[in-house]
Amino acid sequence: xxxxxxxxxxxxxxxxxxxxxxxxxxxxxxxxxxxxxxxxxxxxxxxxxxxxxxxxxxxxxxxxxxxxxxxxxxxxxxxxxxxxxxxxxxxxxxxxxxxxxxxxxxxxxxxxxxxxxxxxxxxxxxxxxxxxxxxxxxxxxxxxxxxxxxxxxxxxxxxxxxxxxxxxxxxxxxxxxxxxxxxxxxxxxxxxxxxxxxxxxxxxxxxxxxxxxxxxxxxxxxxxxxxxxxxxxxxxxxxxxxxxxxxxxxxxxxxxxxxxxxxxxxxxxxxxxxxxxxxxxxxxxxxxxxxxxxxxxxxxxxxxxxxxxxxxxxxxxxxxxxxxxxxxxxxxxxxxxxxxxxxxxxxxxxxxxxxxxxxxxx
Numbered sequence: 001x002x003x004x005x006x007x008x009x010x011x012x013x014x015x016x017x018x019x020x021x022x023x024x025x026x027x028x029x030x031x032x033x034x035x036x037x038x039x040x041x042x043x044x045x046x047x048x049x050x051x052x053x054x055x056x057x058x059x060x061x062x063x064x065x066x067x068x069x070x071x072x073x074x075x076x077x078x079x080x081x082x083x084x085x086x087x088x089x090x091x092x093x094x095x096x097x098x099x100x101x102x103x104x105x106x107x108x109x110x111x112x113x114x115x116x117x118x119x120x121x122x123x124x125x126x127x128x129x130x131x132x133x134x135x136x137x138x139x140x141x142x143x144x145x146x147x148x149x150x151x152x153x154x155x156x157x158x159x160x161x162x163x164x165x166x167x168x169x170x171x172x173x174x175x176x177x178x179x180x181x182x183x184x185x186x187x188x189x190x191x192x193x194x195x196x197x198x199x200x201x202x203x204x205x206x207x208x209x210x211x212x213x214x215x216x217x218x219x220x221x222x223x224x225x226x227x228x229x230x231x232x233x234x235x236x237x238x239x240x241x242x243x244x245x246x247x248x249x250x251x252x253x254x255x256x257x258x259x260x261x262x263x264x265x266x267x268x269x270x271x272x273x274x275x276x277x278x279x280x281x282x283x284x285x286x287x288x289x290x291x292x293x294x295x296x297x298x299x300x301x302x303x304x305x306x307x308x309x310x311x312x313x314x315x316x317x318x319x320x321x322x323x324x325x326x327x328x329x330x331x332x333x334x335x336x337x338x339x340x341x342x343x344x345x346x347x348x349x350x351x352x353x354x355x356x357x358x359x360x361x362x
Contacts, residue, residue, distance in 0.1 A: 014096060034220060036079035040078055041057070041074060045072050059084055072146065073178075074147065076152070108239050109122050109123055117145075122138070122140075124138070124156070125233075144178070145178070147178055148185065186266060187265075193237065198282055207222055212294075219291065220291055230281045230284055238274065240270050248264065311350055315345075315348050
């Protein structure tokens with residue numbers, strides 16, 4: 001059974017810009033999903049020896065107060081309450097265009113350096129086991145001096161492994177700076193692409209088995225859906241290569257030299273993902289040709305059988321028609337003639353069958 005029945009129903013981002021038409025740049029309007037989750041703020045503060053975690057439902061006055069060597073991670077999920085997003089932007093002096101991009105979760109993956117902070121937009125893909133489908137979500141990250149801010153539309157539990165790593169004393173996240181936390185968040189987003197591609201690979205194998213056994217119009221629809229989904233995946237993956245490449249070349253004091261080896265590792269992952277995706281696209285296009293060939297061969301087999309049947313029955317029909325003509329036949333010979341005709345018809349049919357079998361036409 002092919003599981004890829006509703007491929008990437010949520011992956012393809014819809015364009016919801018109607019309510020922003022005519023407004024000046026930097027106007028804060030949330031254009032995400034209609035299902036609006038209550039905005040919550042998770043604040044994690046840590047050093048090598050210190051750890052503190054708190055949750056808020058509104059912006060506090062001390063979010064921007066960070067005493068070195070303290071590292072602060074502000075994880076915001078639920079973007080419907082614009083006043084909270086605006087309040088965070090005011091405390092950290094975020095540009096209005098940055099806040100506008102955060103509230104418009106259909107952005108192309110990108111990276112922008114504003115001097116005092118780096119703004120990054122990425123797209124997260126994940127497998128939804130309950131709906132047997134893929135989920136798409138934009139995640140915005142801001143790297144500043146000793147702080148990282150992440151924005152999500154909903155609490156997807158994506159960053160739970162990062163929370164667990166921070167909780168562990170003497171862990172690498174606790175030993176390194178905010179730039180390493182920034183890297184860890186990007187890394188876990190990209191690692192989810194491997195899960196998505198694994199599911200796509202399994203579905204490709206299922207469709208290939210169906211193509212070999214019994215291709216039907218439903219299989220063709222699945223191939224086209226798979227093709228469309230691979231195109232959408234490519235739109236998400238290729239810009240990420242540019243983001244990581246730019247992040248490696250960025251001459252910023254916010255990114256230390258010892259982080260470069262980790263950035264190269266991320267770039268290697270993205271390259272592997274894009275390479276695997278290109279292989280899948282070639283396989284999918286090959287499956288279209290295989291489907292057309294299978295359907296053509298199936299039609300040829302059907303036409304061959306019909307042609308064999310017609311060829312065998314043509315002389316038999318001739319004899320039956322000839323015998324059925326109005327001819328003067330003595331009654332005493334009528335039964336003998338019928339037997340002779342039936343024998344001739346049987347012999348002709350057998351000889352033609354043996355001839356077709358010898359030629360391997362049947």
